Amino acid sequence: MNVITRIADWIDERAPGLQAMYRKHMSEYYVPRNLNLWYYFGVLNIVLLANQIVTGIFLAMNYNPSVAHAFDSVQYIMRDVEWGWLIRYMHSTGASLFFVTVYLHMFRGIMYGSYKKPRELVWILGSIIFLALMAEAFMGYVLPWGNMSFWGAKVIVSLFGTVPFIGDSLVQWIMGDFLPGDATLNRFFALHVIAIPIALLLLVVLHIAALHEVGSSNPEGIDVKHGPKGNRWGPNVPVDTIPFHPYDTVEDILSVSFFLIVAAFIVFFAPTMGGWFLEHDNFIPANNLATPSHIKPSWYFTPFYAIVRMIPSFLGTAFWGVLGMFSAIVLLPLLPWIDRGEVRSVRYRGRGFRVALVVLACSFLGLGLSGAGVIAELIQAWFPHADVTTWDNAFGRLMVLGYFGYFVFLWFYTRFGHEKTRPVPDRLPPGH
Structure with missing residues (x-):
């Protein structure tokens, strides 16, 4: 008996639920055997979420959420913190790539009818994740406190002022002031770093758990989980399925590897993507007296x-x-x-x-x-x-x-x- 087996047995004796959970969601979770390229974006979303959390932790260690120091702290990360420029570009590029994979993941769901019975709850949870991700991205966009960050925050938050009767009070409540300032940065920083990521992680767990209860969809739109039973993995296993691990996980590793190569190329050679990922106006400190020529949000909100x-x-x-x-x-x-x-x-x-x-x-x-x-x-x-x-x-x-x-x-x-x-x-x- 090797060391890994002994460790696994030791853990299983003290926490047998972990082994059962592993079997339910990995080795004994059966997926349709005809999943195509459109189904890779789910695992890419998880990889990018992990990237945003890890790089965000390191950025938060050196960031100062105040009007006087926010922009300078970002420049300090970029210029003086060892490998700080890489962590910042991984985070900013990761945000844009996250929305690329999320949009493609949602389009796949619409194209193959993944929102239909019995997967309505999976789709609803995914839609809530998308809404939380938009809030997370917007607040993160404001934190560098460049000129577009300031004016973007002012314009977007001011949209809530159109709500009848309570609009003006709602805008002041969100910003904590009449204009974006220290109060805005502090509350956006707290929400961006703590509250929304926790909610996102919980929603992702619920999303995956709900998916594994009803089974994955497939390009044919057939419910294989309730189809004919009996194949090489057991008499009660649907005939047109394969175990998620190791068969599907190997394909996921290959897709993630290819995606990381593309992402690395962007990070090292084109982190701003010509102003699409990082706007030129955001390399200028926030100035409430200098309006950018074209105020617009990040591309994923346009x-x-x-x-x-x-x-x-x-x-x-x-x-x-x-x-x-x-x-x-x-x-x-x-x-x-x-x-x-x-x-x-x-x-x-x-x-x-x-x-x-x-x-x-x-x-x-x-x-x-x-x-x-x-x-x-x-x-x-x-x-x-x-x-x-x-x-x-x-x-x-x-x-x-x-x-x-x-x-x-x-x-x-x-x-x-x-x-x-x-x-x-x-x-x-x-x-x-």
Whole structure:
């Protein structure tokens, strides 16, 4: 008996629940054998969450959450702390890559119907994780106290001022002052470093636990857990599944290794990504008297920021734009009840759903480009004499219609449209 076996036996005698937990969630958790590249983004999310927590701890050791010293403390980390520049770039790049993998992970769920019964709770928990991640990222964006951080905080928090009756009080309560300052930095630092990460970790555990109760989805949209039983791993094991460990974990290791190579290339050679990951204005100290030429949030918020901008003000208030932004997020956890189609996977759904899915993806990307100012720049470059604002607004509003139109269309299509679907196989196809 080797040392590892003796240690495992020693632990099992004193905490037998750990061994049972390992079997339930690893060696005896069976996943469909046809999972494709779209299913790698879940484990990448876990890797990036770990990266953000670890690098965030080291950054917090040298950060000073005060107006007088916040910007200088970040420069101290970058210039004087040994390997501080690497930790900071790993954290800032990790934040952007986190949203890349989260968006792709959510799109996969929509594409393959992973929000449908019996996985509604898994999807709802994932949507709450997304909302918590947005709050975490926004507060982290403010902490470097560059000029875009200051003005971004002022603009975004001021959106809450459109709430009827309590708007002004709500803005002052969030910022702790009439303008972003020491109170804002201190409370954002506490929430960013302690409160929200704890909530995120709890939500991720619940998300995974809920997933392992009902089983993973698959590209065919077949519920293999309740299908035929009996294969080489036991008579009660679904026939079209393999153990998560070691088979799926080996593939995950390969995907994580490739992803880390790409991430390392960005960190070492293009950490700012031309101003997309780290804006140029954020390398300038915060100045409430010097407004950046184009105030915009980080790229991962620009689709929702564009919705605020593109919905016209009514009676002198931007409340409807803010309501539209929050509605765009709230619609996501409601998808299991909006989509009443019987078929899960896009592979077997009707042509209307497939077209609508493409429209949703294009609209979301278009909103992101519009919110980042790219569309306005392209119009100005290609059509110098055109009215940039008019054409940019027309494009943005078309994208807003495309985004919300997806949910409206899906509701009508799956109730009254008599969706013509392809026959769904009883088992996973051979060759996987």
